[in-house]
Amino acid sequence: MLTQRQIIILDALIRLYTSTGLPIGSKTILTETDIDASSATIRNELVYLEKLGFIQKTHSSSGRVPSIRGYRFYIDHLVKPQAVAKDKMQVIEDVLNGHAEQMDDIMHQSARLLSDLTSYTAIVLGPRAESSRLTGFRLLALNDNHVMAIIQTDSGAIENKVFRLSRPIDESDLNKVVNIFNHHLVGRPLTEVARKLAADIPLLIQKYASNSMDVYMSLESVFSDSTEDRFHVSGKINLLDFTEDMDKQKLKSLYSLLENKGDLKLLIDHISQDFDVKIGEEINHELFTSFSLVTATYEVRDHGRGILAVLGPTSMSYDETFGVLDVFRKQLTHTLLNYYLE
Structure with a gap:
């Protein structure tokens, strides 16, 4: 069981690391937060959090980075969807409210826009009404x-x-x-x-x-x-931003997987939760051990349920991604309802 101070320090470390990409030390936490503790106290708490497996040291720095266990605790207990900036809100409304003659056009635009907004790889599955006649x-x-x-x-x-x-x-x-x-x-x-x-x-x-x-x-x-299921993928090129340590063959395999509807179905078809995050090995695929998959479902009345997914590094900004997905799925639901009424 973590103390309140340890939770505050872990929360700060993960937020700072996911926004900067740099290992975080006690002095950074002290200067970037309002925590009522000395640098030495924070340093001792970091040592304890490391022993518990929530954070880990890097070889090239005295700072620490979150571990998979740390990310899981953060997502389960601390994540706070970030408010989407007004300019991004306007872009979402403008793009998704644009006229589209075919469902595939809406799904394609949605995947491309979601990838642009998050700078990660986006996967969009259109609504499915299983009993449609x-x-x-x-x-x-x-x-x-x-x-x-x-x-x-x-x-x-x-x-x-x-x-x-x-x-x-x-x-x-x-x-x-x-x-x-x-x-x-x-x-x-x-x-x-x-x-x-x-x-x-x-x-x-x-x-x-x-x-x-x-x-x-x-x-x-x-x-x-x-x-058949409408899977649309956009932003595969963004994988290059955080796969520099992945060998070329694995990267090719990853690209191939994201172009195969059967593989995509195995990846996200079983998702039923409102929001879900799978980190590293939780995705149950050797190609994704350094990735996180954030998914959100959306429901279009009388027309079935669809899925939005964002694939990025384990160090992704979860708060921002959650915020974008929440706004995005509401606007997409509105767009699809209007499409069906036309």
């Missing part, structure tokens, strides 16, 4: 080779996807495909739609609309894009 489907011929698929769900979400055909197709053949989809897919959960697209629909297309197999192949991809 397909309620409408149309095909619109734009010209001889381009067709627009209009997909609507019971949550009110509408996806417009344009795809190119390798050869022209008659409107009558498009209508046959629409009739098959409306009869066999509309009204069913999206998970079942995906299964039927892979198993039943090809046989029906072959039997009743054999000239439309080219359309079916494109539609399978369109529905796959509409039903």
Whole structure:
């Protein structure tokens, strides 16, 4: 059990270290805080905190830095979300309130903005309504080779996807495909739609609309894009700012992981807490032993839950990151509700 003074010293050391990146000594804590203690007393308390495993010495300095145990104590008991500056608030509102025609546009903008605001790598997962059903489907011929698929769900979400055909197709053949989809897919959960697209629909297309197999192949991809998890990653280049000690092969593996939806799903798909922080080995992946993953969930009424994640060094500014994520998820929820109402 830590005393109140020890907690104040640990809190000060972590805040100072995450803002400066420099090892912190007793004199720095004395001059940068209002603690009522001498430099010698602070020095003795630092020795005790080191024995308990909350902080550790570095080889190149007499100062100390937080340990993983210290960061965990700080996050669990001391972290205070930092207020977001007015100029950053305005940027968040301006970018997320901008007109976007597609859900993917909103998610892409969100990931890029979140990365810019934190200077870390941002991962954004769009809202998922697990029980969503397909309620409408149309095909619109734009010209001889381009067709627009209009997909609507019971949550009110509408996806417009344009795809190119390798050869022209008659409107009558498009209508046959629409009739098959409306009869066999509309009204069913999206998970079942995906299964039927892979198993039943090809046989029906072959039997009743054999000239439309080219359309079916494109539609399978369109529905796959509409039903799979929307992961958007931005700011991978920021990893270079705090991976100078990581060998090139590991860095390549890290980049590869962040581009693989399957790996990303394993990384954050299980997140259900309002806010969550995993530090180093808590992430359960050898590539992330020197990283922290901060996540926040957001809920869009009738449209499901999404996830925001920030990947950075264990020495990241947790107070600032928490503050940005909290403001960001509220604005993103507002933006998505307006998108669904349009």
